[in-house]
Amino acid sequence: MLSKKTKYAFHALSYLAENQDKGAILIQEIAEAKNISQKFLECILLDLKKAGVLGSKKGKGGGYYLIKKPEEITLARIIRLLNGPIAWLPCVSLNYYEKCGDCQDEATCNMHLIMCQVRDQTLSIVENKTVQDLIGSKQL
Amino acid sequence: MLSKKTKYAFHALSYLAENQDKGAILIQEIAEAKNISQKFLECILLDLKKAGVLGSKKGKGGGYYLIKKPEEITLARIIRLLNGPIAWLPCVSLNYYEKCGDCQDEATCNMHLIMCQVRDQTLSIVENKTVQDLIGSKQL
DNA sequence: TTATTAGTCTACAAAGTTTGTAGAGTTTAT
DNA sequence: ATAAACTCTACAAACTTTGTAGACTAATAA
Numbered sequence: 001m002l003s004k005k006t007k008y009a010f011h012a013l014s015y016l017a018e019n020q021d022k023g024a025i026l027i028q029e030i031a032e033a034k035n036i037s038q039k040f041l042e043c044i045l046l047d048l049k050k051a052g053v054l055g056s057k058k059g060k061g062g063g064y065y066l067i068k069k070p071e072e073i074t075l076a077r078i079i080r081l082l083n084g085p086i087a088w089l090p091c092v093s094l095n096y097y098e099k100c101g102d103c104q105d106e107a108t109c110n111m112h113l114i115m116c117q118v119r120d121q122t123l124s125i126v127e128n129k130t131v132q133d134l135i136g137s138k139q140l
Numbered sequence: 141m142l143s144k145k146t147k148y149a150f151h152a153l154s155y156l157a158e159n160q161d162k163g164a165i166l167i168q169e170i171a172e173a174k175n176i177s178q179k180f181l182e183c184i185l186l187d188l189k190k191a192g193v194l195g196s197k198k199g200k201g202g203g204y205y206l207i208k209k210p211e212e213i214t215l216a217r218i219i220r221l222l223n224g225p226i227a228w229l230p231c232v233s234l235n236y237y238e239k240c241g242d243c244q245d246e247a248t249c250n251m252h253l254i255m256c257q258v259r260d261q262t263l264s265i266v267e268n269k270t271v272q273d274l275i276g277s278k279q280l
Numbered sequence: 281t282t283a284t285t286a287g288t289c290t291a292c293a294a295a296g297t298t299t300g301t302a303g304a305g306t307t308t309a310t
Numbered sequence: 311a312t313a314a315a316c317t318c319t320a321c322a323a324a325c326t327t328t329g330t331a332g333a334c335t336a337a338t339a340a
Contacts, residue, residue, distance in 0.1 A: 002228045003327070007242065010251065026286075040329055046288070059337025060285045075254070088142045102147065110274045111150065114215070114265065121261040125254065134250045144299070166315075180300055186317070199308025200314045 006083040008036050009044050013078065013131045016054070017070040024056070024063030044082065051081050071132035076123060078131075086126065087119045094119070146223040148176050149184050153218065153271045156194070157210040164196070164203030184222065191221050211272035216263060218271075226266070227259045234259070 011034040019025055027045060031038040045064050048054040055067045066073075079086060080095050087093035091100035092115040103109030151174040159165055167185060171178040185204050188194040195207045206213075219226060220235050227233035231240035232255040243249030 001225060001230065005327080011242075028286090037329060039331080042287080043329095049287095056287060057337080058285085058287045058335075059339095061338070062286050062336090064287085085141060090141065102151075110276065114269050114273065117265050118262055121265060122258055125257050125261060129254050133254065136250065143297095164315095168315090177300060179302080182316080183300095189316095196316060197308080198306075198314085198316045199310095201309065202307085202315050204316085 002079070003083050005040075005044055006079055008034070008041060009048060009078050009082045010075075010131075010134060011036065012041065012045060013048070013053075013066075013070075013073065014134050016064065016066050017131050017135050020066060020070075024061065024065050026063045030064075047081060048078075051077075053077070053081075069132075070135065071130045073131040074127050075129045075131075075133075076126040079126060086122055087115065089115045092116050092119050094123075142219070143223050145180075145184055146219055148174070148181060149188060149218050149222045150215075150271075150274060151176065152181065152185060153188070153193075153206075153210075153213065154274050156204065156206050157271050157275050160206060160210075164201065164205050166203045170204075187221060188218075191217075193217070193221075209272075210275065211270045213271040214267050215269045215271075215273075216266040219266060226262055227255065229255045232256050232259050234263075 012030050015030050015033055016025060027042055028038055030036070030045075031041045045054060045056075049056055049064070053066070053068060053073055054064050056062065056064050076086065085093040085096040087096075089100050089112070090096065090098035091103060091106060091112055100112075103112045106112045152170050155170050155173055156165060167182055168178055170176070170185075171181045185194060185196075189196055189204070193206070193208060193213055194204050196202065196204050216226065225233040225236040227236075229240050229252070230236065230238035231243060231246060231249075231252055240252075243252045246252045
């Protein structure tokens with residue numbers, strides 16, 4: 001399941017996308033609008049900034065803003081950043097690969113091959129959906 | 141990511157499937173063959189028994205055995221049992237449904253609809269792969 | 281240049297989950 | 311009766327997630 005961190009990130013990104021015209025937005029404003037602990041949200045926004053998704057301005061009139069267009073921020077990117085690997089096994093992860101210790105030969109391990117399929121099917125969706133796809137219905 | 145519990149379950153089921161002819165198999169034998177803590181494995185096998193996947197015999201000559209054919213035990217069943225929901229959000233789970241508190245209307249919530257797609261794509265694989273598909277290449 | 285505002289950073293704490301252990305109890309075959 | 315082997319309860323260690331506290335830094339405006 002997606003962690004709260006991930007869900008909060010989507011909420012915050014949706015809010016920023018819907019208010020792009022207003023320039024920099026306060027953490028506090030997002031936290032109140034989306035009912036998220038402000039301090040917790042700080043960490044999340046900082047992660048998004050370090051990843052190059054958000055920019056920020058300090059001092060009076062400061063806040064956070066989108067650096068990329070909403071339609072350029074894929075769900076996969078955000079999930080990987082805040083939730084971790086999308087794959088179900090480390091040996092099948094594209095971004096967090098590790099040997100799993102179970103398959104001696106990944107080319108013939110049945111579990112490995114099945115989990116590759118699951119990963120690819122999942123990615124075919126979340127690599128092609130973006131923050132833009134989240135807004136519009138006023139649901140998130 | 142799949143938990144160790146889930147992976148151990150697949151290992152144990154594979155072992156039982158490959159040794160169906162030998163009748164009841166000791167926990168200890170599986171634990172040693174697959175290098176799993178015996179006490180931990182006990183819990184897992186008990187879960188599988190309570191779910192109707194395995195049967196057991198107590199006392200001398202006892203052990204665990206498959207109740208269903210390997211090709212009737214889907215990966216989805218085992219993952220749900222030991223790993224929890226397959227869906228990424230509670231509001232999208234078929235077996236562990238809960239309101240997520242984010243979507244006021246599931247019929248129009250964009251995130252909900254996307255997560256339904258992810259769930260369905262995943263299920264299309266793991267509902268159709270079984271323990272039988274894990275054995276044969278001697279990898280698990 | 282000083283006060284204020286707002287993001288940054290480090291550290292920690294509470295809660296929950298996963299993983300694993302201990303030991304007594306129960307059932308069955310011999 | 312005895313030993314073998316599953317069953318059950320309880321607990322503990324390790325890890326992760328979620329959230330909090332407070333000092334620090336940068337930018338703006340008076």
